[in-house]
Amino acid sequence: MSEQADPLYRRERLFIGGEWLPSSAPGSIAVISPFTEELVGQAPRTAFVDVDAAVGAARRALTDSPWASWDVESRAAALDRLADALERRAADTARLVTAENGMPISVSGAVEGPGPARTLRYFAQLARTVPQEERRPAASGSGTTVVRREPVGVVAVVVPWNFPQSLTMFKVAAALAAGCTVVVKPAPETVLDAFQLADAAQEAGLPGGVVNIVTGGADIGAHLVGHPGVDKVAFTGSTEAGRAIGEVCGRLLRPVTLELGGKSAAIVLDDADLATAVRGLAWACLLNSGQTCYTSSRILAPRGRYTAVVEAIADLAGSMRIGDPADPATRVGPLVSARQRDRVESYIAAGRADGARVVTGGGRPADFERGWFVEPTVLADLDNSATVAREEIFGPVLAVIPYDDLDQAVAIANDSPYGLAGTVWTSDEDKGLEIARRMRTGTVGVNYYNLDLGAPFGGVKASGLGRELGPEGLSAYVEYKSVYLRK
Incomplete structure (x- = not known):
């Protein structure tokens, strides 16, 4: 029985x-x-x-x-x-x-x-x-x-x-x-x-x-x-x-x-349509409150569009409904444990200590007396040497990092001890594929990210x-x- x-x-x-x-x-x-x-x-x-x-x-x-x-x-x-x-x-x-x-x-x-x-x-x-x-x-x-x-x-x-x-x-x-x-x-x-x-x-x-x-x-x-x-x-x-x-x-x-683990990069190209990219980044960056191994938690933005990208990502993070995970309308639930919440909060504090600007989030939502919640958080004005850009956080925390040209973007993406995933956002799929080939990582999504049962999944390096x-x-x-x- x-x-x-x-x-x-x-x-x-x-x-x-x-x-x-x-x-x-x-x-x-x-x-x-x-x-x-x-x-x-x-x-x-x-x-x-x-x-x-x-x-x-x-x-x-x-x-x-x-x-x-x-x-x-x-x-x-x-x-x-x-x-x-x-x-x-x-x-x-x-x-x-x-x-x-x-x-x-x-x-x-x-x-x-x-x-x-x-x-x-x-x-x-x-x-x-x-x-x-x-x-x-x-x-x-x-x-x-x-x-x-x-x-x-x-x-x-x-x-x-x-x-x-x-x-x-x-x-x-x-x-x-x-x-x-x-x-x-x-x-x-x-x-x-x-x-x-x-x-x-x-x-x-x-x-x-x-x-x-x-x-x-x-x-x-x-x-x-x-x-x-x-x-x-x-x-x-x-x-x-x-x-x-x-x-x-x-x-x-x-x-x-x-x-x-992973510390994957999302490379936003100059020609990317931000509205389309932001819709895709919701899945690639904040799925399961960021408790996803392939999360693109480093957003690499061209310096000429940096402010626009930061604002778009912040709008995305701020618009995601936080609440009861059993409610179909909820997009961000609590973290798995109090210990995990403490870990994520310590990384937000480390980001602040490294000089990051907290664009949105950064704390616990005010509407919940119980539950191990952390607001979706966007950190700006830092570079790839910051702690939050080097270490896996496993929570809803995104770092937006500027780059000057595509060679530098690829270099920043590859400058990580990890190599599990990544994404490229562009209106030119062929250009996106070219960038994907240069990224040292096990998987890359061009204009979206989703595992394919018929294709190998895994990482390189750590x-x-x-x-x-x-x-x-x-x-x-x-x-x-x-x-x-x-x-």
Whole structure:
């Protein structure tokens, strides 16, 4: 039987080996609403022994369960069934994510609800079209080589709180399509929605152990990442945590995909139509209250239009409705936690200390006695050396930086320890593409930004290692085996 959540989304058991099992750890994880500061729900804590059990169940599913012998079509059909089960829960999942992390329902309803099902269906179809093995004539001219794609094995999936459902499925869908099994550890702030995946996996008839859910903080994540039964790690989160995970995986010679932080630049060209650009920047710069890894939080404006760009961005930020994230009219919800609000406010203070002019925002909205809100904030009259232009803030804070010519704009965009995303805003798409080619970053949007399930997503420099989505995302979960034949 599936675990049923009461109105407070209370969960009492872990999902391991296809069963709902009691945790070995005392106590529970409390999830607090960023809007009301009241209890949303509770989930069980996880002990190290529970992680061991989950990894063991995932290992057995690779060898002893039907999953091990299913052909590609059977696995793809299972992913389609899982997509159907998640889709039936989409509305409730979107509401739950909004309650957990304060994401406006207009965003969660479009991304966190139906998004995971779309990702699963994409990878199910991709699995059907990518051959498990192929024959190649030997380069020497004598013999044949059979190149096989085999699942890497047990995958540890560690995900953050900002887009918990979508970022989980970027990893889980590709891993399952490749024939792997997974142990998922969600962030404590958004632990509850992970059990929606467990319910759906059970409903879809996935063999026990293919999907396992454990809970906890950094200690549980570290135990899972370094577990001897894990074959690969897939992580999205901060660069600091990614470096620690990368060190462990490097020592263990364990493959790892790291999707980390960003400090992306939006280059506004001289010929850009500001009205059009501002509409697009609302999504590229302030999505989910700026708690988005690819946020274009540095706006680079031509010096001759600097004042106009600053005013347009300030008008945008000031016009975005702040409020109850469950209200469809809300565009800016609260930040995920009081700690995150404190972090964002400290960066606004650092901007002021560096001489920035606060054009709009800069504090907490006056209309709310509760909730971890920060106003959308625009900082002007600073350069790329300022703290707010160098470090990832992960909040609704934008720095508008002037440039003299396009070469300088590209240089400023590339002058960052990060390289995850970026945008270019121009009336000449060919010119925008030319600028995009020169930006040292994993992804760039010209006159808009939106991830494409069929194309690789990831960063360079401190923004991570490897790619998710697209055929490249599937390849991240396979090992290649060459079989040499005489003929």
